[in-house]
Amino acid sequence: MIGIVVVSHSRALAEAAVGLASEMVAEDKRPVIAVAAGLDATTFGTDAMAVSEALTAADSPDGVLVLLDLGSAVLSAEMALEFVDPSVGDHVRLSSAPLVEGLVAAVVTASTGASLDAVVAEAERGLVGKQDHLGDTPAAEAAAVVEADQSVEVVLGNEHGLHARPAARLVGLVNGFDATVTLTDLDTARGPVDAGSLSMVATLNAQQGHRVRVSASGQQASEALAAIEKLAAENFGDAPATGAAPSGSTAGGPSSVSDSPSGTADRSTAGGSGLDVAIGPAVVLGSEVDLSDYVAEDNELERLNQAVETAAEQLRELRDTTPEHGDIFVAHLALLGDRKILEAVEHAISGGSPAPAAWRDVYDELATTFEGLDDAYQRERAQDVRAVRDRVLRILVGATEETPTDGILVVPELDAATAATLDATRIAGIAVRAAGTTGHGVIVARSRGIPLITGIGEVDVQPGATIAFDARTGSFEVEPDEDQVHATIRERQSEREQAVTEANEPAITRDGKTIDVLVNVGVVQDAVDARGADGSGLVRTEVLFGDRRTAPTVDEQVETFRAIAQALKNRPITIRTWDIGGDKPLPFLPQAKEANPFLGERGLRVFRRRPELLRDQLEAIRRVATETPVHVMFPMVTTADEVAWALDELGPRHGLEVGIMVEVPAAALRVATLAKDLDFVSIGTNDLTQYTTAADRTNTAVASLADGLDPAVLQLIDHVVRNAGVRVAVCGDLASNPQAAVLLAALGVTELSAVGPQVPLVKARLRQADLSQVDTAAVLNARDADQVRGLL
Numbered sequence: 001m002i003g004i005v006v007v008s009h010s011r012a013l014a015e016a017a018v019g020l021a022s023e024m025v026a027e028d029k030r031p032v033i034a035v036a037a038g039l040d041a042t043t044f045g046t047d048a049m050a051v052s053e054a055l056t057a058a059d060s061p062d063g064v065l066v067l068l069d070l071g072s073a074v075l076s077a078e079m080a081l082e083f084v085d086p087s088v089g090d091h092v093r094l095s096s097a098p099l100v101e102g103l104v105a106a107v108v109t110a111s112t113g114a115s116l117d118a119v120v121a122e123a124e125r126g127l128v129g130k131q132d133h134l135g136d137t138p139a140a141e142a143a144a145v146v147e148a149d150q151s152v153e154v155v156l157g158n159e160h161g162l163h164a165r166p167a168a169r170l171v172g173l174v175n176g177f178d179a180t181v182t183l184t185d186l187d188t189a190r191g192p193v194d195a196g197s198l199s200m201v202a203t204l205n206a207q208q209g210h211r212v213r214v215s216a217s218g219q220q221a222s223e224a225l226a227a228i229e230k231l232a233a234e235n236f237g238d239a240p241a242t243g244a245a246p247s248g249s250t251a252g253g254p255s256s257v258s259d260s261p262s263g264t265a266d267r268s269t270a271g272g273s274g275l276d277v278a279i280g281p282a283v284v285l286g287s288e289v290d291l292s293d294y295v296a297e298d299n300e301l302e303r304l305n306q307a308v309e310t311a312a313e314q315l316r317e318l319r320d321t322t323p324e325h326g327d328i329f330v331a332h333l334a335l336l337g338d339r340k341i342l343e344a345v346e347h348a349i350s351g352g353s354p355a356p357a358a359w360r361d362v363y364d365e366l367a368t369t370f371e372g373l374d375d376a377y378q379r380e381r382a383q384d385v386r387a388v389r390d391r392v393l394r395i396l397v398g399a400t401e402e403t404p405t406d407g408i409l410v411v412p413e414l415d416a417a418t419a420a421t422l423d424a425t426r427i428a429g430i431a432v433r434a435a436g437t438t439g440h441g442v443i444v445a446r447s448r449g450i451p452l453i454t455g456i457g458e459v460d461v462q463p464g465a466t467i468a469f470d471a472r473t474g475s476f477e478v479e480p481d482e483d484q485v486h487a488t489i490r491e492r493q494s495e496r497e498q499a500v501t502e503a504n505e506p507a508i509t510r511d512g513k514t515i516d517v518l519v520n521v522g523v524v525q526d527a528v529d530a531r532g533a534d535g536s537g538l539v540r541t542e543v544l545f546g547d548r549r550t551a552p553t554v555d556e557q558v559e560t561f562r563a564i565a566q567a568l569k570n571r572p573i574t575i576r577t578w579d580i581g582g583d584k585p586l587p588f589l590p591q592a593k594e595a596n597p598f599l600g601e602r603g604l605r606v607f608r609r610r611p612e613l614l615r616d617q618l619e620a621i622r623r624v625a626t627e628t629p630v631h632v633m634f635p636m637v638t639t640a641d642e643v644a645w646a647l648d649e650l651g652p653r654h655g656l657e658v659g660i661m662v663e664v665p666a667a668a669l670r671v672a673t674l675a676k677d678l679d680f681v682s683i684g685t686n687d688l689t690q691y692t693t694a695a696d697r698t699n700t701a702v703a704s705l706a707d708g709l710d711p712a713v714l715q716l717i718d719h720v721v722r723n724a725g726v727r728v729a730v731c732g733d734l735a736s737n738p739q740a741a742v743l744l745a746a747l748g749v750t751e752l753s754a755v756g757p758q759v760p761l762v763k764a765r766l767r768q769a770d771l772s773q774v775d776t777a778a779v780l781n782a783r784d785a786d787q788v789r790g791l792l
Contacts, residue, residue, distance in 0.1 A: 001031050001032075001060060001062060001110055001111075001113055002031055002060055002062045002063045002064060002065055002110050002114075002115075002116050002119055003031055003032040003033075003034070003057075003058030003059060003060040003062075003063075003064045003065070004031055004032070004033045004034070004058060004064070004065050004066075004067065004103070004106055004107065004110065005033075005034050005035075005036065005051070005054045005055055005058050005064060005065070005066045005067070005077075006018060006033065006034070006035050006036070006037065006054075006067055006099070006103065007036050007037065007046060007051055007054075007066060007067070007068045007069070007073045007076065007077050008035075008036075008037040008038070008046070008068070008069040008073060008099065009037070009038065009044045009045055009046055009069055009070055009072070009073060010037060010038055010044055010069075011035070011037040011038035011040075011041055011042075012038075012041075012309070013037065013069070013099075014035045014037035014038075015035060015037070017099060017100050017103050018033050018035060018103070020100065020103075020104065021033075021100075021103045021104045021106075021107040021108075022107065024104055024107055024108050024169075024172075025107060025108060025111040025172055026111075029111040029172070030107065030111060031060075031107060031110040031111065032057070032058045032060065033058065033107070034053075034054035034055070034057040034058040035054065036050040036051040036053070036054040036076075036080075037050075044302065044305065045072075046072055046073045046075075046076040047076065048076045048077075048079035048080045048083065049080070049083065051066075051076050051077050051079075051080035052080040052081075052083040052084045055080060055081075055084050055088055055089075055092060056084060056085075056088060059088050061091075062091075062115070062116060063091040063092070063093065063115075063116030064088070064091060064092045064093070064116075065093055065095060065106055065110075065116065065119055065120060065123065066092060066093065066094045066095065067095055067097055067099055067102050067103050067106065067123065068094065068095075068099065069099050074094065077094055078094070091116070093116060093120055095120055095123055095124060096124065097120075097123035097124045097126050098126050098127050100126075101126030101127055102123035102124065102126040103123070103126075104126065105122040105123050105125065105126045106119050106120075106122060106123040108122075108171050108172060109122040109123075109171070109175075111172055112171075112172060112175030112176065112196075113175075114175070149216065149217040149218075149221050150215070150216060150217075150221055150222065150225065151213050151214060151215035151216070151225070152213075152214050152225050152228070152229055153186070153211055153212070153213050153214070154211075154212050154214060154228070154229060154232035154233075155209065155210070155211055155212075155232075156206055156207065156208055156209065156210050156212060156232070157208070157232075157235045158208055158235050158236060161206050161207035161208050161210065161549070162201055162204065162206045162236070166235070166236030166237060167201040167236075169231065169236050169237050170195060170201060170228070170231065170236060171195065171196055171201060173224075173227055173228065173231055174195045174196045174224060174228070175196045177218075177220040177221075177223060177224040177227070178218055178219045178220045179216045179217065179218035179219065179220045179221045179223075179224040180194075180196075180216065180217050180218050181194075181195040181196060181214065181215070181216045181221075181224055181225075181228070182194060182195055182214075182215045182216075183195045183201065183204055183206070183212055183213070183214055183215075184212065184213040184215070185204055185206045185210050185211075185212055186210070186211040186212065186213055187209075187210040187211055187550065188206075188210070190204055190206075191204055191213075192213075192215065195214070195228075207549040207550050208548065208549060208550060209548070209549075209550035209551075209552070209553070210550055212232075214228050214229075276451060276453075276470060276471040276472045276492070277451060277468075277469070277470050277471070277472075277485070277488055277489050277492055278408055278428045278429030278451040278468065278469055279408075279428065279466065279467070279468040279480070279482060279485045279486065279489070280406075280407045280408045280428035280429070280466070280467070280468075281406070281407040281408070281464050281465065281466055281467075282407060282408055282410050282461045282462065282463055282464060282465045282466075282467045282478075283404040283405075283406075283407040283408065283409050283410065283463065284410045284461055284462070284463045285404065285409065285410070285411050285412075286412075289356075289390050289393040289394055289397060289399060290397065290399070291356045291357065291360070291393065291397060293397065294354060294356050294396065294397050296354035296355070300349050300354060300355040300358075301346060301349050301350075301355070303355050303396065304345065304346075304349065304355040304358075304359065304392075304396070307355070307392050307395040307396045308336060308337075308342075308392060310395050311336055311388070311391045311392045311395055312333060312336055312337070314391065314417075315329050315332050315333050315336065315391075315417075316329075316333065318417055318420060318421070319333070322420045328384075328416045328443075328444065329416070329417070331384060332384060332387065332388050332391075332416070332417075335384060335385060335388045336388050336391075336392070341362055341363070341366060344362045345358045345359055345362045348361065348362065355396055356393055356396045356397060359389065359392055359393060359396070360389060360393060363385055363386070363388065363389035364389070366385050367382040367385040367386050367389070368382075370382035370385060383413050383414075383415070383434075383441065384416070386413070386415075387415040387416065387417065387441075390415070391417070403421070403422075403423075404422070404427065405423055405426040405427060406426050406427075406428075407427070407428060408427070408428050408429045408430065408431055408467055408469075409422070409427055409429070409430045409431070410430075410431045410433070410456075410461050410467070411430065411431075411432055411433070412432075412433045412434060413432060413433070413434040413441065414430060414432050414441030414442055414445060414452075415441050416441045416443075416444050418441060419441040419442075419444035419445040419448065419450070420444050420448075422445075422448075422450065424448050424450055427450060428451065429450065429451035429452060429453070429469065430445055430450055430451070430452045430453075431452075431453050431456050431461075431467065431469055431476060432452070432453070432454040432455070432456065433455075433456055433457060433458065434454065434455070435454055435455035442454060451469075451471070452471065453469040453470075453471040453474070453476060455474075456469070456476045459476065459478070460478070461478060465478055465479060466478070466479055466480065466482065467479075467480070468480040468482075468485040470488065472737075473789075495761070495764070496760070496761065498764065499760035499761050499763070499764035500531060500760050502532075502760070502763075502764065502767075503531040503532025503759065503760040503763065504531075504532050505532075505763070505767070506534075506763075507762070507763040507766040507767055508766075508767060509745065509766055509767065509769050509770065509771050510767075510768070510769060510770040511770045511771050511772045513745065513771055515741075515745050515749075515750060515751070515752060515766050516534045516535070516537075516750065516751045516752070517532070517533065517534055517741075517752050517753075517754060517759055517762050517763045517766070518533050518534050518535045518536050518537035518538075518572075518574075518751065518752070518753040518754070518759075519533035519535075519536050519537070519568075519753065519754065519755070519756050519759055520536070520537065520538045520540070520731060520753050520754065520755055520756070521536045521538065521539045521540065521544075521564055521573075522540045522543035522544065523543070523544065524544075524560065524563050524564055524567065526756050527563075527564045527567035527568050528567045529756055530567075530568065530756045530759060531756070531759060531760055532759050532760050532763055533568060533571070533756070533759050534571055534572075535568055535571035535572040535573055535574075535629075536564060536568060536571075536572075536573040536574060536753065537574050537682065537729055537731045537735075537751055537752070537753025538574060538576055538682070538731040538753045539561070539564060539573055539574060539575040539576060540576060540579070541557075541575060541576060541577065541578055541579070541617065542578050542579050542580050542586055544560055545557075545560075545586075546586060548588060549588060550588050551588045551589070551613055551616070553616070554616050554619050554620045554623070555620075557616070557617060557620035557621075558620045558623050558624055561573070561575060561620060561621070561624040561630070562624055562627065562628075565624065565627070565628040565630070570628045570629070571629070572629040572630070572631060573628070573629070573630055573631070574630075574631040574632070574633055574659070574682070574729075574731075574753070575621050575624075575630060575631070575632050575633075576632075576633050576634075576635055576661065577604070577607075577614060577617055577618070577621075577632065577633070577634055577635065578603075578606070578607065578613060578614065578617060578635075579602070579603045579635035579636065579661075580602065580603070580606055581598075581600060581601050581602030581603065581605070581606060581636075589606070589610065589613065598690070598696065602635075602636045603634070603635035603636025603637070603661070603663075604634045604635060604636050604637055604642055604646060605636060605642075608642075608645060611649060614649060615649060618632070618649060618650055618651075621656070622654070622656065625654070625655070625656045626654075630656060630657075631656070631657040631658070631659060631679070631680065632650070632656060632657075632658055632659070633658070633659040633660055633661055633680075633682055634646045634659075634660050634661065635660075635661040635663065635684070636661065636663055636664070636687075637660040637661060637662075637663075637667055637674065638664055638666050638667055639666075639674075640670075640673050640674055640676075643660060643674050643677070643678070644677075646660075647677060657679040657680060658678055658679055658680075659678050659679055659680035659681050659682055659726075659729075660674060660675070660678060660681055660682075661681075661682055661683075661684045661687075661731075662681050662682070662683045662684065662688065662720055663683075663684040663687035663688050663691070664687070664688065664691050665688070665691055665692055665716060668683075668688065668716040668717075668719055668720050669716070669719065671719070671720045671723050671724045672723045672724065672725060675724045675725055675726050676725075678726055679726060679727065680726050680727040680728070680729060680751075681720065681724050681726060681727075681728055681729070682728075682729040682730065682731050682751075682753075683717055683720060683728065683729070683730045683731070683732065683749075684731060684732045685708045685713065685717075685730060685732030685733060685734040685735070686708070686732040686733055687732075688713060688716060688717075688732070689706050689707065689708045689710065689713050689732075690706045692710065692712050692713050692716060693705045693706050693707070693710060693712070693713070707785040708732065708733060708734040708737075708740070708785075709734070709740060709785040709788040709789060709792075710784065710785045710788075711779070711780060711781070711782045711783075711784065711785070711788060714743075714747070714779060714780055714788070715780055717730070717744070717747055717749070718747050718748075718776070718780055721747055721748035721749060722748070727750055727751065728748065728749050728750065728751070729749065729750070729751035729752070729753060730744050730749050730751070730752055730753070731752075731753035735752040735753055735754045735762070736754040736755045736758040736762065737758075737762075738758070738761050738762050738764070738765035738766075739765065739789075739792045740792070741754070741762045741765060741766060742765055742766060742769045742771070742774065742792075743774060743776070743779060743788075743792060745766060745769070745771055746769075746771040746774035746776050747776055775791065778791055779791055779792075
């Protein structure tokens with residue numbers, strides 16, 4: 001077996017790379033790997049004498065492969081060859097292969113007893129898989145293979161498909177047989193590729209759920225196929241995919257009021273969707289790291305490298321100490337170590353820029369790129385870019401990261417690390433100037449039970465000033481009436497406790513109207529955690545399966561729908577078919593870039609040219625409907641022709657109730673025509689509002705115009721109720737607002753689907769209401785949304 005030498009300027013880097021590569025093969029099959037890295041444990045540099053010692057330690061009659069990081073490492077290695085015995089130097093090969101990817105490929109290939117030439121070839125192809133996936137270069141050609149004698153088909157159960165570790169296990173297994181084995185991805189028609197080559201397996205990019213044909217020829221073809229089938233059945237050594245919901249989803253029950261130790265701040269809770277009321281002194285943090293006192297020196301690149309490594313240590317600690325949010329800090333680590341970004345920073349420093357300025361400018365440009373993306377969730381990733389930017393800048397200038405306590409934190413935007421490390425017993429709440437609810441800092445703060453409001457804008461707040469906010473109403477006040485705010489906090493606490501106690505009671509208004517209050521479901525856990533829900537009025541299938549790279553099978557969808565129904569004790573569930581486009585992409589159904597995606601191919605429109613995915617979903621819905629009450633509804637419907645097409649695709653109903661989403665003004669105005677052959681309609685107030693007001697709900701510049709209580713929106717809802725001729729539901733944000741829920745019921749809506757934590761509150765408010773006393777005429781004729789709120 002060949003030996004391997006790793007030459008690097010950083011000992012920590014080299015040891016980490018060796019540790020990663022060593023995990024790919026069993027200990028008893030690893031080649032000897034010697035490290036010559038750093039001038040000592042912490043000082044960057046390379047030493048020819050250390051390299052020569054490593055060459056001697058790794059020497060093997062089969063040869064020695066040397067992998068290197070930067071330019072001077074090559075010079076040190078070449079000089080080292082002058083120091084070693086010629087009998088060693090004669091079979092040493094210096095390779096230009098990428099250090100990390102090349103080392104992984106080399107270790108896996110060497111473990112099979114491959115020749116030095118074969119190992120070198122695999123190491124130098126180490127980048128092929130990543131380049132092909134990212135489109136940097138044309139896909140590498142598969143090695144020529146002979147015609148297979150026999151084949152089997154396996155389905156990948158791994159959550160991330162044939163990624164590094166399972167691919168390495170497969171390659172090691174294949175190379176233990178006297179057989180030529182190839183892989184073909186039947187779902188993408190890619191292949192065949194040589195299954196004995198790690199880079200070729202990576203190039204295949206086979207994902208979870210893909211069907212892979214394994215073909216083999218040679219004396220041990222049958223044995224190889226049997227072994228691969230067994231390995232595939234064991235998920236290639238990975239834990240089996242569980243079908244769990246995407247990380248970052250939260251749901252929960254009630255939380256208690258908590259006072260800060262100093263007695264200067266109070267907060268109230270609204271359950272798992274986040275806390276809503278807080279009062280206390282303002283703790284104001286600025287947005288910019290002050291670079292004015294930084295003095296550039298001759299070793300700017302080295303100073304930057306040390307700052308980056310310190311930042312990486314901090315992020316690794318956050319990743320390990322907050323496992324519930326570990327994925328966020330893994331993403332920050334990836335941003336910190338992005339090769340292309342680092343190259344741009346190094347280039348700027350080489351051109352004379354001080355390290356902080358170079359780092360800031362490159363990361364600012366990246367943040368701007370994110371902010372220009374179509375997808376709202378991706379736009380908010382610019383906050384992560386700036387968080388990584390500022391972490392390194394603080395280290396470079398020696399600034400201490402502030403740890404605010406005893407008050408309400410006021411920040412331009414909320415960093416996930418700040419949210420994760422706040423003392424939740426001493427921070428009364430957080431007020432974020434930027435709008436948006438999917439920033440990682442917002443997600444972390446809400447999951448920790450910290451009261452939070454976003455989108456307060458540029459209101460002037462002086463440090464120490466008393467501030468109060470009510471996220472439920474969107475109010476933010478400086479120097480408020482403290483007695484009134486404290487009374488609101490006590491009232492909210494009592495209200496929630498009472499509502500949760502009575503959650504399972506029906507929502508019957510004082511004038512005898514029964515309103516079904518259901519729960520919106522995006523992950524199975526939403527159904528499990530729901531308190532008092534009369535079923536689900538909206539099962540978001542694009543969210544349920546939105547983390548997958550491949551489309552779910554019919555059986556997988558049946559299993560998930562069944563789990564939701566069981567969690568809700570077989571009460572009715574309304575399954576919305578795939579609703580994609582605009583701000584909701586599906587990884588397994590790529591769409592062409594559109595100039596106006598909210599006005600493009602969304603919802604049902606997409607599937608008129610791709611009906612096979614819809615047909616699979618409808619089959620799953622029909623199956624579940626034989627076991628439990630199920631309704632199906634189609635999203636983004638505009639014309640009667642679309643309704644007719646959807647009903648034709650559905651086929652015989654066999655008792656299955658069918659409806660559509662009313663999300664565009666055209667559908668609302670012609671609802672009598674659209675609903676003629678339906679059982680119900682459900683109004684999606686989020687989209688209906690943005691299309692009525694011509695305001696993109698994800699654009700902070702106009703988001704305030706997209707107000708669901710705008711009288712124009714309410715007039716459309718009223719028109720739908722009066723003209724639909726079928727049951728009318730609401731499943732948008734308005735249904736989660738207890739006050740708006742009463743108004744909707746007074747307008748004639750009989751079914752409301754809310755976010756889980758709001759279900760008890762909506763039911764409680766409805767029980768207190770006499771719908772006959774609601775002046776709907778005044779509301780419909782109000783001047784604007786603010787006047788509607790006053791009337792409510």
